[in-house]
Amino acid sequence: MLRIAVIGAGRIGHVHAKTIAAHPQAELALVCDPMGAAAEDLAALYGARSCKEADEVFADPDVDAVVVGSPTPLHIPHLLAAAKAGKAVLCEKPIALDMKDVEAARAELDAVTTPVMFGFNRRFDPSFAAARATVADGRIGALEQLTIISRDPAAPPVEYIKVSGGIFRDMTIHDFDMARFFLGDIVEVHAVGQNLDEDIKATGDFDAAVVTLKAASGAVATIINNRHCASGYDQRLEASGRDGALFAENIRATTVRLSNAEVTDAQEPYLDFFLERYADAYRLELSAFIEAVEAGTAPPTSIDDAIKALRLAEAATTSAQSGQPVRLD
Ligand SMILES: NC(=O)c1ccc[n+]([C@@H]2O[C@H](COP(=O)([O-])OP(=O)(O)OC[C@H]3O[C@@H](n4cnc5c(N)ncnc54)[C@H](O)[C@@H]3O)[C@@H](O)[C@H]2O)c1
Numbered sequence: 001m002l003r004i005a006v007i008g009a010g011r012i013g014h015v016h017a018k019t020i021a022a023h024p025q026a027e028l029a030l031v032c033d034p035m036g037a038a039a040e041d042l043a044a045l046y047g048a049r050s051c052k053e054a055d056e057v058f059a060d061p062d063v064d065a066v067v068v069g070s071p072t073p074l075h076i077p078h079l080l081a082a083a084k085a086g087k088a089v090l091c092e093k094p095i096a097l098d099m100k101d102v103e104a105a106r107a108e109l110d111a112v113t114t115p116v117m118f119g120f121n122r123r124f125d126p127s128f129a130a131a132r133a134t135v136a137d138g139r140i141g142a143l144e145q146l147t148i149i150s151r152d153p154a155a156p157p158v159e160y161i162k163v164s165g166g167i168f169r170d171m172t173i174h175d176f177d178m179a180r181f182f183l184g185d186i187v188e189v190h191a192v193g194q195n196l197d198e199d200i201k202a203t204g205d206f207d208a209a210v211v212t213l214k215a216a217s218g219a220v221a222t223i224i225n226n227r228h229c230a231s232g233y234d235q236r237l238e239a240s241g242r243d244g245a246l247f248a249e250n251i252r253a254t255t256v257r258l259s260n261a262e263v264t265d266a267q268e269p270y271l272d273f274f275l276e277r278y279a280d281a282y283r284l285e286l287s288a289f290i291e292a293v294e295a296g297t298a299p300p301t302s303i304d305d306a307i308k309a310l311r312l313a314e315a316a317t318t319s320a321q322s323g324q325p326v327r328l329d
Contacts, residue, residue, distance in 0.1 A: 001027050002025060002294070004064065007032045009038040009069075010069065030060060072094055076101060086114060090289045093306060093309065124288060125278060127237075140245060141244065142242045143217070144219050149234055150225050151235075153233050176223075182239060183213070184215060186214065192210050195207065206320065209223075210222065213312070252270060252271065
């Protein structure tokens with residue numbers, strides 16, 4: 001039984017706390033958040049302890065592992081402090097808002113010896129994982145093109161956008177990791193940002209984007225992002241190879257389809273957002289983390305994966321601002 005603490009009792013902290021509490025090989029030991037009663041309230045839902053200071057988590061001998069779900073600028077400090085205290089770490093994406101923060105901590109990050117995994121939950125989505133496994137089995141031949149569509153149901157508040165690091169670091173980061181998951185190293189990034197939302201434009205960010213990535217293999221990925229989608233949380237993927245193609249489609253709450261005089265084959269909107277759409281992925285991500293910690297093997301995503309995804313996000317930001325492709329090799 002892995003005794004896990006959650007740092008940050010916000011949106012993703014709630015997802016992780018619920019997932020840990022329901023997992024047969026995990027115990028939610030402690031929830032930490034300095035804000036008001038956030039930690040207390042979340043801990044009380046699952047009979048866990050709570051605290052306000054992250055240092056209490058790192059010093060707690062009854063905590064084996066830490067989930068870092070605090071705001072992004074705290075990821076590196078929390079990850080390093082947990083690792084120095086000998087705790088295994090499952091850290092949320094992105095690793096930082098700026099590669100400069102990664103470089104400043106590079107020596108310490110390289111020196112981490114406890115297991116560290118990053119929360120690229122979409123790798124664990126059963127449909128995306130099955131598509132990746134099918135590519136690896138060679139059943140569609142050499143992968144030539146990958147298309148990832150990721151649209152949120154609605155834009156977050158402008159206050160969130162202002163501190164998010166921008167669409168590429170905050171949102172596309174998952175898709176950069178997914179592209180790496182399928183295609184390996186990426187050597188060129190070309191991003192086009194869109195500004196159809198005046199409120200988001202005023203923050204200096206984009207509300208939608210299309211990114212093309214060229215992999216070292218020669219294959220190309222296209223990522224299509226939008227901060228809003230009238231049909232719900234639009235999460236799809238298509239992989240096209242020399243000998244075939246794979247399609248991972250949207251998921252709805254039921255499979256019921258309506259046909260009548262006005263419409264045929266009408267279905268419910270897509271599941272509303274990440275909590276519902278990726279519930280299985282968060283559970284399987286946690287299972288993979290626990291398995292690696294208990295077996296003493298390398299977790300399936302690493303600090304290096306997190307850094308490479310952030311580097312792609314920075315390259316995309318530069319490309320969208322300059323209108324030029326950015327080479328990474
Ligand atoms: N993998 C995913 O699907 C996913 C989804 C959402 C968010 N995230 C990531 O998770 C992180 C948190 O995002 P969120 O949406 O949950 O934000 P949030 O603002 O809802 O929650 C963050 C929480 O951290 C707390 N906090 C602030 N300082 C702290 C400290 N020193 N110690 C402990 N807690 C502290 C805040 O009080 C807040 O409750 C971000 O990095 C985000 O990118 C990942």
